[in-house]
Amino acid sequence: MIGFALNTLRHRKAAFAGAFLALVCAAALVCACGILLDTGLRGAVEPVRYAGTPVLVAGDQNVRETTRDGDKVKSKAKPVSDRAWIPSSLADRLRTVPGVRKVVTEVTFPATVEGRPVWGHGWESAPLTPFTLREGRAPAAGEVVADAAAGLSVGSRVNVRTATATRVYRVAGVTTEALDQRTSLFFSTEEAARLAGRPGMVSVIGVFPEVDVAPALAGTPGVVYTGDERGRIEFLNAEKARIKLVSLGGALGGTSLIVAILVVVGTFALSIQQRQRELALLRAVAATPRQIRRLIGGEALLVGLPAGLLGAGLGVGLAFWLRSQFVGLGVMPANLSLVVGFFPPAAAVLAVLGAAWTAARVSGRRTARIRPVEALGEAAVRPPGISPGRTIAGLACLGGGVALTLLLSTLETEAASSPVTMLTALVWTIAVALLGPIIARAATAVLGLPLRAFRVSGHLAAANLRTGTHRFASVVTPLSLMIAMTCTILFVQDTMGHAVVEQSRQGNRADYVLGPRLPGVTADAVRRLEGVEVVTEVMRTSVRVGLERYGAQGVTTAGLERTMDLGVSAGSLGRMGADTLAVSETAARSLGVEVADEVRLTLGDGTPVTLAVAAIYRRGLGFGDLTLPHALVAAHVDDPLNQTALVSAPSVRRDALAAVLGGVGVLDRVEATAEQSNAGVNYVAMGLIIAFTAIAVVNTIAMATSDRTRELALLRLVGTTRRQLMRMLRLETLMAVLVAVTLGTLIALVTLSAFSTGMTGSALPYVPVLTYLEVIAAAAALALLATVLPALLALRSRPAEAIGTRE
Incomplete structure (x- = not known):
């Protein structure tokens, strides 16, 4: 065979x-x-800055949880979002290890030079790469050394903004080296420690040469990193990227x-x-x-x-x-x-x-x-019906679609709902594919009447659809899949983005929103302006409760209820203090907590804290699942600059605020909530699925049309013109598009409604009408193109030759 x-x-x-x-x-x-x-x-x-350092000692960048099941002990770990710092006293302990020739400490903090982001360090950490001076000298107080990529020259003065202040520094030297992806600026040791804001702590300790220092670190927060593990410490987002690739690669x-x-x-x-x-x-x-x-x-x-x-x-x-x-x-x-x-x-x-x-x-x-x-x-x-086995499988998929839809409507986190959303749409589409001939037969019975209004072409199209239900179903299936998948992928993101914007808009009581990257000293300067009533500093981060990750915001609590309405359903924001937090209703259900209960969580840098619940609120999508004291968050993140500041100042003019801010943006309430969330990664990844289904649509319709050469030749022999045949084929394709649009829209709508119910509490998803019409227009254009081109090729030959070829 x-x-x-x-x-x-x-x-x-x-x-x-x-x-x-x-x-x-x-x-x-x-x-x-x-x-x-x-x-x-x-x-x-691969490490870049630490490529020349054989051994690094840094903090543990994971939250760990150990469980026991009988005799088995399981340990799980999840990464924290920010850098875990370690005591500088560990450097003295490492210097006593036999074989260690040199120990170098480093502090790392973000800064901005003339609007460009850079990383600040103390000059004592220059040997880690190593950095060497091309010209100039080491920095003293009020001076910096810039790397070769910064574009600065010795003697020039630069405006450097950090979380604590904005100050002009003199460039004392320029290094020979420059690193890809990371522009570095070196301060004096004392100045770097002050700007980092972590007294007695360092971000990394480098050890020369490579020796085993692990025994000396027993019982301390220090962890040894060698080889490619050093890159994980240098690029903290690398671990998050790897986790994203695992989930994205698996789901996609x-x-x-x-x-x-x-x-x-x-x-x-x-x-x-x-x-x-x-x-x-x-x-x-x-x-x-x-x-x-x-x-x-x-x-x-x-x-x-x-x-x-x-x-x-x-x-x-x-x-x-x-x-x-x-x-x-x-x-x-x-x-x-x-x-x-x-x-x-x-x-x-x-x-x-x-x-x-x-x-x-x-x-x-x-x-x-x-x-x-x-x-x-x-x-x-070909018999118009389908086999009993296919019918049973189709009904089973219908039941699976219903079950998945009900499950999806109960899921309240994006991590849980995203894979179920795509699976739900697929199962509904598989049910449509299995029951396609039955659906096609019902559709042709309904569509046959209006088709006959087009005289010859309409009568021929109606007859073909009635006798070729299997072929009609094979065309409808990929079209339905394309429309259902495209609408689901696009409008899931739109539904979430719209819900975030709506909750942010409803919860923003401020007259002005300042930011982004607003230093605390600037916020204090705004507070001192005449007419300013309340300034609420807002900082975004993520924390873990156990191993579960939650989005959080840190806010200054004084006058909070005058600038931010979180939709409190229990407790009061007025009770918030240094040892309390507010929790969204979704997070409260997940954690099983109520007002006055304690929550043990791990901050961005791995520091554990226990806080009491002061309030529970509804608008978790717009403001994060947890709301924490600003001072607590600022002390445990890599970048302590405020994302925004909410200002209640009804009598203060916008230009008066702008004069104090020195280049930081000033937005009103409408402008601040106009931006949608960034869903670019999902669009790029899932766009491949859309492209694949689009290819399948063109492929299937072209195959179905190409196979009708003999049929078209016979119709031409009995007197049907080319124009009538092309109109017949277009009508058939438009009927297939109409059925596919109906089925695909219903599948997407059911899926999106379930998703929206679980994630936003509303069964009505957000569907931009213009975008939806563009999807339908694209599907119709592809279908017509895949029909017309093969048909034109088939009609080029003489009818007798076409019949002879097929025979």
Whole structure:
């Protein structure tokens, strides 16, 4: 049968071209997602600033939790969001270790030079890279040394803004070295310690040469980092990027595989429908069902293997393109290299082979099982119904869609709801695909009446739809999938962004919003202005309760209720003090706490604290799940500059505030809540799924149209004009688009409503009408393009020649 399958492929290249293209795209997606997942699991960030330091001692950047299940002890760890500092006294302990020649301490803090972000250090840490002076000398009080990339010269003066103050410094020296991605500015040791605001603490200790210093650190917060682990300490966002890649690669890969199977099954089903007569003849000349199954399976493997290999190769390039997009969006450090191993391409090839073989066997199951006597009749007039097994599977998927929808409506966190959202839309789409012929038959019965108003073309279109429900269903399925997936992906982000903006708008009572990156001294200067009633400083961070991560804000509590309305449902913001916090209703349900209960949490730098609940509020999406005292948050984050400050000053003019701020933005209430959340990463990643489904739409419709050459030739022989045939095909395609739009919109709407219910408390999602119309217009344009071009090619030949070719 393999030889026969080869002959079939050789003489029916066009019939298998669509399946080949679908499999190539599927393999590319699966391979790219596998590489992202593998990079998240095994990728390492090479150190840059610490490349010349053999051993680093720094804080533990993880929250750890140990559980015991009988005799088994399990330990889990999750990264904190900011740098964990360690006591400077550890340096003295390390100097006593035999073999240690030199110990270098460092403090690290963010600063801004003429509007450009830089990292500040003390000059004593210059040997860690090492940095050497190209000109000038080491900095004294009121002076700095700039690296070669800063573009500063010796003797010049620069305005440096830090969290504590804005001051002019003289450039005392310029280094020979410059680092990629990190511009450095060196202060005197005493000045750096003051600006860092962590007395008695350092961010990193470097040890020369490489010796085992772990025993000397027993019982201390110091952790030893060597090799590529040093990069994790230098680039704290690298660990978050790796976790993001794991979740994104897994979710995107799983979604891609399910979509690929759905698309490939539909493509193979259409291909086998087009070969019903050929397969029926084989059954009529005594081919056994097993031989037919082996033939179809062999064809699938022969198509799937080269498609998988080609797709895996393209997937490697796609993974590098995704990496460049993520680096550009700032969610992945540029020196986190992709891990391109053997397993992702191999898994892509195996997944594609499995999908192709399964799709072909499932699609050809009916043809292989019918009796030889019935085979030609089956091929000539395909029964309009579907098998009992397919009906049961379709009903089971409908039940699964209902169950997932109900589950989704109860999920209140984005991490939990995101994968379920895509799975819900897919399960509904699979149900539509399985029950497609039934839906198509019902749709054609309804649409047949208006079609007949178009006289010849309309009557022909209605008749074709009525007799070709399986073909009609095979066209509707990928269109429905494309519309459902596109609307779900786009409008999930819009629904969340709109809810955040609405809650922020409703909760903002301030007259002005200052920021971003506002120093505390500037906020104090605003407080002293005549007419300013309240200034609430706001700082964003994330904390962990146990291992669960929660978004949080730190706020100054004096007069808080005059600038911010969190929608308090229990307790009072007036009770907030240095040892209290406020909790959103979502977080309160998750943590099982009420007013006056205590919450033990871990701050951004890994410091544990216990705070009492002073209030519970509704607007967690707009303001974060936890609201903490500003002073507590500021002492435990890398960048203690305020994101914003809310100002209650009804009698103060905007230009009066701007004069005090020195370049910091002044926004009114409307301007401050106009920006949507950044969902670029999700758009880039899930956009690949949309592109894949778009290709599947064009592929399927083009295959369906190309196979109708003989039918079109017969219609031309009986007097139908080319113009009437093209109008007939366009009407059929528009009917398919109409049905697909209805089904895809319903799937997306059900999914989005469940998502919105769980995440925002409202069953009404936010759907921009113009964007929705653009999605529908794009789907219709693709469908018409995929119909018209093959039809024009088919109509170029003479009717008699076209019939002879098919015979």
